[in-house]
Amino acid sequence: MNTLDCELFPAHADPPGSGSVALATRLNHAGGDPEDYPAMPLLEGSMARQGISTRRVILTQLDRSGFADLIGLRAPNPFDGPGLFAAAAETRPELTAMSTSIAAWSAVAHPRRILLAGPRSFCAGVERAIDVVERVLEKRGSPVYVRKQIVHNTAVVDDLAERGAVFVEELDEVPAGATVVFSAHGVAPEVHSQARERELDVIDATCPLVSKVHHEARRFAARGDTIVLIGHRGHEEVVGTRGEAPEHTVVVESVDEVATLEVPDPRRISYLMQTTLAVDEAQQIVRALRARFPAARGPNSDDICYATTNRQDALHAVCADADLVLVVGSANSSNSVRLVELAHRLGVAAERIDTPQEIRPEWLADRHTIGLTAGASAPPRLVDEVISALGGLGPVSTHERRVATETIDFALPKKAR
Numbered sequence: 417m418n419t420l421d422c423e424l425f426p427a428h429a430d431p432p433g434s435g436s437v438a439l440a441t442r443l444n445h446a447g448g449d450p451e452d453y454p455a456m457p458l459l460e461g462s463m464a465r466q467g468i469s470t471r472r473v474i475l476t477q478l479d480r481s482g483f484a485d486l487i488g489l490r491a492p493n494p495f496d497g498p499g500l501f502a503a504a505a506e507t508r509p510e511l512t513a514m515s516t517s518i519a520a521w522s523a524v525a526h527p528r529r530i531l532l533a534g535p536r537s538f539c540a541g542v543e544r545a546i547d548v549v550e551r552v553l554e555k556r557g558s559p560v561y562v563r564k565q566i567v568h569n570t571a572v573v574d575d576l577a578e579r580g581a582v583f584v585e586e587l588d589e590v591p592a593g594a595t596v597v598f599s600a601h602g603v604a605p606e607v608h609s610q611a612r613e614r615e616l617d618v619i620d621a622t623c624p625l626v627s628k629v630h631h632e633a634r635r636f637a638a639r640g641d642t643i644v645l646i647g648h649r650g651h652e653e654v655v656g657t658r659g660e661a662p663e664h665t666v667v668v669e670s671v672d673e674v675a676t677l678e679v680p681d682p683r684r685i686s687y688l689m690q691t692t693l694a695v696d697e698a699q700q701i702v703r704a705l706r707a708r709f710p711a712a713r714g715p716n717s718d719d720i721c722y723a724t725t726n727r728q729d730a731l732h733a734v735c736a737d738a739d740l741v742l743v744v745g746s747a748n749s750s751n752s753v754r755l756v757e758l759a760h761r762l763g764v765a766a767e768r769i770d771t772p773q774e775i776r777p778e779w780l781a782d783r784h785t786i787g788l789t790a791g792a793s794a795p796p797r798l799v800d801e802v803i804s805a806l807g808g809l810g811p812v813s814t815h816e817r818r819v820a821t822e823t824i825d826f827a828l829p830k831k832a833r
Contacts, residue, residue: 604659
C-alpha cells in the first residue's frame with residue numbers, strides 16, 4: 417500500500433494539540449456510522465519510534481468544503497469492516513511520517529491465527545505480592561514503600577505507583593518507622609537487619625517458593641556444604657538467596673563455569689537454583705555439575721517453580737505450529753526472557769514486548785500463525801490488548817494450547833490480611 421491508497425480528509429479533533437499527531441480511537445464520519453480502530457496502538461508505537469509525539473482522540477471527518485486545522489489520513493480495510501487506521505496531523509512532515517507508518521502496517525494486514533499458551537501471565541506468587549501492596553495501601557493509605565520492584569513488570573509497577581506505592585532501591589530511602597514491603601524475589605538476612613535498625617514496619621511479600629530455596633540454603637550451609645547456586649548474577653532472587661550463606665555460596669551461570677569451578681571439599685557440595693530458569697538449560701548445568709562432582713546433592717524437590725515450568729511446557733506446545741512467538745513481559749523479567757530464548761532454541765522467531773506498541777510491522781510479514789504467551793509477572797490484560805491490536809489488522813482466530821491448570825493459591829502475610 418502507498419499513500420495514494422489512503423483517503424485524505426479535513427478533520428477536527430477535540431482538544432486540539434500543537435505539533436503532534438492525532439491518532440483515532442474512533443472516526444465519526446459526516447453522515448455515516450463511526451469506525452473504531454483497535455490497531456491504533458501499533459501505529460502509536462511506530463510514531464514513537466520516529467520521535468513523533470502522539471495523542472489519542474476521537475476524530476470527526478468534516479465535509480470537504482468545511483474548514484479544518486488538521487489533515488486526516490484514513491487507510492481502508494481490505495476486509496469487510498472499518499478502516500485499518502485513521503489519524504491526523506498539522507504539518508506536512510508529520511503527515512508524511514504518518515502515511516509511511518500506515519503503509520508499513522497495511523502491508524501486513526491479513527487474517528491470522530493466534531495460538532495462546534496456557535498457562536500464561538500471572539502466577540500465584542506474583543498475584544500474592546501485588547495483592548499485598550494493594551491491601552496495605554487500602555488499609556494504611558499512601559505512601560507505602562516497596563523495596564525494589566514488587567514484581568518485574570513495568571505495567572504493574574506503574575499502576576501501583578499511581579495508587580500511592582513508592583518504589584525505592586535501598587532502605588535508606590525509606591523514612592524511619594515507615595511501612596516497607598519486600599518484593600516477591602526475596603531479600604538477604606542483612607536487609608532484614610537494616611530494616612530493624614531503622615525501625616521499619618516490614619511486610620514480606622517474598623514468594624513462598626523463593627522462601628523454600630532460602631531455607632534450603634540455610635540447611636545446606638549448616639551441614640558444611642559448599643552451595644552451588646545456579647542462576648543469574650545480579651538478579652534480585654539470586655542476591656537474596658546467596659545472602660543466606662555468602663561464605664558458603666558460589667553462583668554458576670553456565671556449563672562452562674562448572675568446568676572451572678573449585679570447591680574446598682568435592683565431597684561436600686550441594687546445589688540450588690533460581691526459580692525462574694529455563695528448565696532445559698538448568699538441567700544441563702546440573703548434569704555437568706554431577707559429572708564433575710559426583711557427590712553433589714540437590715534439594716528434595718525442584719527449585720524451578722511450577723509456574724516457570726508450566727509456561728515453558730506450554731510454549732513448547734505453541735512453537736510446534738507458530739511462525740512467530742510474542743512474549744509479553746518486561747526486559748528485567750527472568751522468566752519472560754527465558755521464554756524468548758526457549759522459542760529461539762526451538763527454531764521459532766520470537767520477540768519480547770511490554771505492550772502492543774512495541775510490535776513492529778516487519779515482524780509480521782508473511783507470519784500467519786502467531787504464538788502468544790506472557791511471563792509470570794505480566795498482567796493478563798496486556799495479552800488481551802495484543803490480541804485486540806492484531807485483530808485490527810484483519811480477522812483473527814484464537815486457539816489455546818493448555819498443558820496445565822494452575823490452582824495454587826498462597827495465603828497473604830498476616831500483616832496484609
